[in-house]
Amino acid sequence: MKRPAQSSKQDDKSKYRERVYEIVRRIPRGRVMTYGQIAELLGEGYTPRTVGFAMHDADDATPWHRIINAQGAISTGGVVLPHDKQQRLLETEGVRFDKTGRCDLQTFLWIPKDQEPAAEGSQKSLFKRKSSPKETKR
Secondary structure, three states: OOOOHHHHHHHHHHHHHHHHHHHHOOOOOOOEEEHHHHHHHHOOOOOHHHHHHHHOOOOOOOOHHHEEOOOOEOOOOOOOOOOOHHHHHHHHOOOOEOOOOEEOHHHHEOOOOOOOOOOOOOOOOOOOOOOOOOOOOO
């Protein structure tokens, strides 16, 4: 007997979200990942926006507050009350924000060790850290 189409769609959505949550649950305290970074890890069918939508349904075991935007800022101001809850949760874990509400991704971005960075020639990869001033050749 075949399942109804609606049930199949729900199963697909659930699997989609669970793949996001599996990564998010691995982020250590005091570190963050970006929506785009997670989308890149998961591959085709995932975008930063859809990762954000998946996070709306995260359970209490999923540290949703460790996901921020590509500028190092929070994006939940209009969604979560109080509006600064995400930033305050991250600050309790040691993540520091500047006056503009951004954290230094060079310092706090978490890159899973078991995930290979995108190919060296890829300009869009979110897994390449900028060179520190000491490493820059003149």
